[in-house]
Amino acid sequence: MDESGEYHKLQFQELENIRNESYENAAIFKERTKAWHDKMLARETFIVGQKVFLYISRLRLFTGKLRSRWVGPFIATQVFQHGxxxxxxxxxxxxxxxxxxxxxxxxxxxQKEAVEGIDLIPFMKIDLLILMSSHDIK
Structure with missing residues (x-):
């Protein structure tokens, strides 16, 4: 094999090594991204007797944009493994x-409870008197 053939063979091997490294880096990135997303995923646990909303995911044509897809409430009667x-x-x-x-x-x-009302008018009169006396307004 001549000198140019050896040079092209080395370039091809180098290119193959770069491709393999990029493939491995992409796999590592995918694993790390998946682990991060799984860590951020909030796992909801439900208990028997709890009230829940149900998401309706049926595909419908011409549905209202602002219509809620959550219906309910329903009552959880039993919780099985795997969600x-x-x-x-x-x-x-x-x-x-x-x-x-x-x-x-x-x-x-x-829960609505009885709340006492506070009359603010006397406090406003006192504040006004204090303000007037501090500025010597008569």
């Missing part, structure tokens, strides 16, 4: 199993 949750509809009493990723907790509003 499967059995829910019951309070209105129809139907029971079915869904993936836990399609559920989110239903938070009921704050």
């Amino acid at each position: 499967v949750v059995e829910i019951r509809s309070p209105s129809t009493e139907k029971i079915f199993k869904v993936n836990g990723h399609r559920l989110k907790p239903y938070y009921e509003g704050f």
